[in-house]
Amino acid sequence: MRPAGSAGPAARQTQPPAGEVTMVPTLLQLLLLWLLGAGGRMDGSQPRLRLSFQELKARHGLRTYGLERSCCYEALLLDEERGRLFVGGKNYLASLSLDNISKQDQKIYWPAPVEWREECNWAGKDINAECMNFVKILHLYNRTHLLACGTGAFHPTCAYVEVGQRLEEPVFRLDPAAVEDGKGKSPYDPRHTAASVLVGEELYAGVATDLMGRDFTIFRSLGPRPSIRTEQHDSRWLNEPRFVDVFWIPESENPDDDKIYFFFRETAVEGPPGLGKSSFARVGQICRNDLGGQRSLVNKWTTFLKARLVCAVPGSDGGDTFFDELRDVFLLRTKDMRNPLVYAVFSTSSSVFRGSAVCLYNMRDIRRAFLGPFAHKEGPSYQWVSFQGRVPYPRPGMCPSKTFGTFSSTKDFPDDVIQFARNHPLMASPVLPQGRRPLFLQTAGAATFTRIAVDRVAAADGHYDVLFIGTDIGTVLKVVSVPKESWQNMEELLLEELQVFKDSSPVTSMQLSSKRQQLYVGSPSALAQLPLHRCWIYGKGCAECCLARDPYCAWNGTSCTRYMPNTKRRFRRQDVRNGDPNMLCSGDPQRGSVLERRLYGVEGSSVFLECVPKSLQARVLWSYQKASGAPLKEVQPDERVLQTERGLLLRSVARRDAGLYHCQATEHGFTQGLLRLWLEVLGPRGEPLAAPPHSKPWYQDFLQLVDHPNLGAVDQLCHQLRGRQQPPPAQPHKWQLLEEARRARKRRTHELPRAERGPRSAAAW
Known part of the structure; x- marks a missing residue:
């Protein structure tokens, strides 16, 4: 039953005291x-x-969490209202505290039935590695329940998890009677990813809907309306796609214009012939109120369009270096809900050149691509060109609403519109990033970018977007983009490289809480939580704090601390854009x-x-x-x-x-x-x-004592040295020499007659 009421690092060196x-x-x-x-x-x-990892764990607030006999923490759901982080792994669901994931955990054991596991094993799958229930989907379904979906040992399954309505309610339970079929919501194979978004009661998912993983589709399920999907076995629509993420973005004040945007990568049908398969990054759109066609494309999308996402470094000779393997997308909401910023992480598919990049896109540019010319295959060599013929009315891709026409449903669209939409899902114009080049780029490192989360930070000289980029070696890069001469010409600052996982397992999921200033990171082996900033680590002086150019941090007159925009501090100094200590720190006493x-x-x-x-x-x-x-x-x-x-x-x-x-x-x-x-x-x-x-x-005193033993002088010198601070273990040489002096004194005093040895001292060596 469905619940009702839906809504490697170089270690830092500590200097010894002056004079040591x-x-x-x-x-x-x-x-x-x-x-x-x-x-x-x-x-x-x-x-x-x-x-x-050791430094972060010991001194910088890194917390980790793992479930016994589980793994693969790909599904993370951040619930600020309840203060919980919901996690999906192998055979388990977990509810963790956002303040400390290591404490106050609640767990639900959710394995696949024995008969499903045996059937999976008979099909040739590994019973311990594949024939399990890997949770892939987590969404807030209403005010009291979550929607969770998993692979179910190659039997996709979904359930509704009760989590309570208030923070004080420690409820976390799954009703076995509320389990239902997960086909079209969760993948069969744990190696496959799924991208989905829950809008109202409807789930929009990009997923494989067959056991063999060949029928990939964009599927709408749940809710009162009939299920609807993309055209089946048509490479012009989807060609071996790998879905990355999906978002609901309003188009206007009229909800009938709302669209769902899918981000994925696929084998390009328009790739150069004779050069093998080429992977292209895509953005696809569908109208939320699409009901399919009346006579053609029945229960199929009639508003589906897709365009290429370009992330490339322009070459001096005209040849661009493309990053086409789309890895992750982060939607940064702005004051204008209709125009968020789209941050995307890419890697290369080339076996010769290896690199990763982050590109930034504007929703206006994405919409402009869908209003441009359609791609069309024609001519004697069947090349892809811009369609030059007549485009039917209403234009394919437009939502049926009063904003742009008089059609109230896609079932009312003329047949020529439906036929054109079936044959021309691809746009001719690509979507280019802001600045026509990557925002951040790495080509020499051994790591590949896998995930991204972005936090917009208010600083003294404006707002800055701080990027947290996960890699395939268990590190998180903290990057801030700073304008040079203008906001169109940006400088990328790599502030930190953080090893968040001890075993260097790849980052597979990320969630960021601006309210709590915490980052939550998932990998196949564990979960990690760490603060967004560590201001005090930059140093004890104004110049060091200023040179860091961290939007989170400012000099308050005595130390480098968190910058708070609403706090009036007389000595607060921050300059992210220029980072010039000569201007800010001229009066610093240190x-x-x-x-x-x-x-x-x-x-x-x-x-x-x-x-x-x-x-x-x-x-x-x-x-x-x-x-x-x-x-x-x-x-x-x-x-x-x-x-x-x-x-x-x-x-x-x-x-x-x-x-x-x-x-x-x-x-x-x-x-x-x-x-x-x-x-x-x-x-x-x-x-x-x-x-x-x-x-x-200092050693001259010891040399003199070795040659001329004097117990009183030795005792006095030892008393002075014991009064000093114990030196660090890395500097034992002075004390070793003192020990040698003591041994030489004892040898020589025992060789002297008793009368010449002097009085016995009470000081102990």
């Missing part, structure tokens, strides 16, 4: 650092920050303060001067001073001095290398000091050869 002493790393560490950084910095496709450290190296051995900026897009500059007042000289790499991604490697330290090294980072035209390193060179036996002025080497 660092000894030379081991030779093995130096070689490893050199090998990792020998290639230098990457190009502009490098993210500004890269965070590993500006100009640079951390200073000491480093010791032995003559003839190697020493590594480590300096890692927070931003991977920054370029590091090294300069050298012999003493504090001496002139600065730029460090020139050669066969002895290697500049790596993590610092300078001096392969054979000489006396002339002693002095002050300045590490500076240049990014977006702004240069700031990161670190000053005093390098002191020791002789082969540990004796000082050259030292920074006005500084006393």
Whole structure:
């Protein structure tokens, strides 16, 4: 029964306190650092920050969830009103808290019947991998129920899940008596995707409707009206399609003009002959009030049209590089409900060239393509050209309404209109993206874009669309598009690369909550939840916060925090468009303060001067001073001095290398000091050869104690060192030398007569 009442990352380095002493790393560490950084910095496709799964889990609010003996979390439904995330997986439905998916979970075990599984296995399918119920469809059906559909071990099935009407009602149950046939709603095969939207009581779905996966159709089911579909076995309509997404978009104030838009990719019928199969991205439209024809196209769409979606990089020689494998679509609603923005993710189908792209489309351009010329196959070689003959009235693709004519139903359309619609579903003009090129592009990386979610963020200098792009290696890219000279000329900023899944499984679903500022990501192995922003990670200074150019973040006078448009703060500073610290941070008290450290190296051995900026897009500059007042000289790499991604490697330290090294980072035209390193060179036996002025080497006290044991002086020095902060484990060398001094003292004092040993100290080593 149907319910009633329907409505890899580079780790960040933490610097020790000023004045802390660092000894030379081991030779093995130096070689490893050199090998990792020998290639230098990457190009502009490098993210500004890269965070590993462990870092996100430990310090940045990443939460994960998984069901035992389940997988494949493709169906996600975000319900802001109830504060729940509904999830469909293998044999399970789950209801999770939007605030924390790891807590307050509710589960429904929904397997396929045993007889269906056995029948599936007899048909040659894997009983454990394929003969299960994989949930593919989740929709809010009304105020109290969800519509859920799954593969049902190659027996598509749907059910209505009660979820309660209010947030306080912890209801989550499935009525086994309310299960019904899912053909035309869910695919048979778990490897196939389905795209659907529920409008009122009617479900519009792009899905395979047969066991073999050969009859793909756009199907309308449920509701009081008869079911309706695309023409069967006609490659001009659909040719091996893979449906990606579908949306209901109003056309005018009159609901009779509403249309349903399908986004899919298919084998192109108009592809160049003799070059094999070509995959094209498509957008298709149907009228919501289409009832089919009276004598022809009975119970078939009479308003179905499709056009090519082009996402390409224009070539200098006139040849374009196309991205035709449509992967995902995100509809960004605007104040004008009739004109949302369409963000689409593409990859290439070429075996030679690999890349991914994001293109942005305007609904006006999509509608303009459907009002343009129809594609027609004619001539001796049967080439596809623009149709030049008479187009019947009413124009095919128009909805029957009082807005554009006097027809009240598609059953009233003349026969010539129906025949033209049957033979000419393809438009001649493609839909081009805004700017005639991709908004964001990656061609050198190993990852392929799979999913996208977009958040419109209010900043101090305007509104920005922040893109969250999932990949096939379990990462999420955070990208913001910033105008250069004008809003037509855009600059893409790759802010973050986040490894959200430990096993690098591909991102298969995404939902974004602007209200809670959270992103929810699904993969075959797990679910993940993480915040949209991590402002404090950019640094502790105004310049670092400004250089990040993150629309979510601003400098409030003391720290980099979330930007709130309605909050009046005297010291709030943000400039996403320009990101110029010289303009915003001139009065910052921390500006100009640079951390200073000491480093010791032995003559003839190697020493590594480590300096890692927070931003991977920054370029590091090294300069050298012999003493504090001496002139600065730029460090020139050669066969002895290697500049790596993590610092300078001096392969054979000489006396002339002693002095002050300045590490500076240049990014977006702004240069700031990161670190000053005093390098002191020791002789082969540990004796000082050259030292920074006005500084006393700390180890001289130990050398004196080793030669002339004095228990009182040793105890006093140990007491001073114990009062200091415990050094990090990565810097044990100073304490090892202290231990050696203690052992030498004990050996020598035991060799002395008792009277010469001095009084016994109460201090313990």
